[in-house]
Amino acid sequence: MDLTQTTTSTCSENEEETVERDGVRMTKAEAKDAAEERYNAGQVAAANGTAISELDAETEAYADFKAGYDSSFIQANWEVELTGNARDLYSLTQSGGMPDYFRVWGGIDDWNDCPSDRYSFNSLYFNGHHDPEVIWQYAYELVSLFNGASELFGIRSRKQVIREINFCGKPVQFKEQARVISLLGRPPMSPRKWTEHLGKAIQTSPRLTLLILGTENEDVYMMLKYLGFEPSWSNYYKLLETMETHAKLKGASVPGTAAARERFTNNANNFSLVGYDARHGLKPAGKKNTVSVMTIEQAHDYISGACKAYLNTVYPEYFKLQ
Template sequence: MTETPSLVADGQEEVVARDGVLMTLAQATAASEERFRAGQEAAADGVPLSSLSGMDETTDAYADFKAGHEAPFKQEDWEVELAGNGQDLYGMARCGGSPDYFRIWGGTDHVNDCPSNDFSFNSLYFSGQRDPEVIWQLAYELVSIFNGASELFTFRSRKQTIRGIYFHGKRVRTREQARVISLLGRPCMHQFKWDEHMIKAMQMSARLGLLILATENEDIYMMLKYLGLESSWSNYYKLLETMETHAELKGMTIPGTKADRGRFTNNANNFSLVGYDARHGLKPLSDRENTVAAMTLEEAHAFITGRCKGYLNTVYPEYFKFQ
């Protein structure tokens, strides 16, 4: 709010002039905050300041509006409303203290004083962001990583989706998910602060720890992104090759037997066993009979996620000790 001379009469509330109108200090402060918030909301809606006409740039109202329009936004200004497995999120929200990488809340109908399936999250990646397009893409990416982490533990887990995004409680226009393949990277913070986030995440759920690690480690990122895709033989085969490549680059070997791998690859490659999802198309029948036992897709999921857990135990033993 622009500073203006104030008038104080004996025993009366302080009076200030705002755009030539005398009002109490409380009224002027409220008016200033209202215009500041209006500027923020215009920025969140993607309305450029230059497109706003009819505003006198010499007024206090315009100055407050512009300040709001140009102000950096905070993490808590944004809310991503989720739809999906509410029961799963209920357990996380009840634990309290979820890390700011994926801060979850909800699950309570305060009006009727009972549980609900309404959950939301925001993220420290939202801090300082002003463009709703960026918020949408960050939200899409974080939810995708979280879904992949859930699939590591549950076959065809019920996925979380984004119902809407809000800025200070006001819904912003929906944006389509972009085809972006890149790590979010570590936010600017001291190592001890990152350690606090990681400890808190692992105490709540290994999935949250995986989410944090996936923002800056390509191997875990690719693992979770593949797991977040449709459950299929071809996607599982790509995941197996990807994790084996990362292990080889690190000079390590993923635990597991050749027999188990052979049974999986034989099924994944065989059109006669898994149909159109096979890695190879229809081939001429061989005189040699296929003696490898058929494998269900759920069994394939168990094999692949077992290899992924073995990889995590081997490459990240300070965080994971899966059985």
């Protein structure tokens, strides 16, 4: 065996090949890291709406920066940090596979290796968007639908609130919530993929099922919006009428007894019983009221029960709510 030849061959294989990048010699690994750094810098600049780099347009660094600046962003680039009911989000993350409509994670402090009350989410609605304004508005709407769904199962449920939004780990500029009243609509996907997302939601929580349906079905959307408002007689009355209207349009009716409905509407309409939150203002005294007084908590029980009955009737393939 020629030991000299073997040694020479081995040394040649271990020598790391170098390349030139903008006039500087570096290893291929270093060049790859430099290109990735400029690409990421371009993405961050685009996400923050800052001007494109002033680098020489003929350089490789500029080309990588612009590639990142012009790239289509993906869901995983974005993180919406939440503050609110951390315990609720913990139970949600333990319930099963999260659909990408509202993918929640957190509860672990990786740095200190201990539990944390910090949770975040992102959404497939974020795919392909550069503008933080768009991400903020999508985030506001998704959190609103989630909060409304939570209120269906308990009055004055602790709301989730957006703490900040990060792109690739760096915060983007805060944007105020816009006054928009419209459905988000179904994101581009096949019927099979949509069914897969909905199946995950059904396995995880009825609230996530409601959120998905609320992005493209006006009846569910309006239900969640009204539930997300501050509990009040007037809001509950509007919600009842809205659900009855949608049921009629679908050739159905909201299950329930006439006596229970009359008790609720009598209170909701009566200034002398519920004060300034009444659907009607002060009226001259008429015949004596014979319907028993309800608390706002009892009103919520009635309305949430009517909503659940509506969902069980109109969407029986998705709900069997008690």
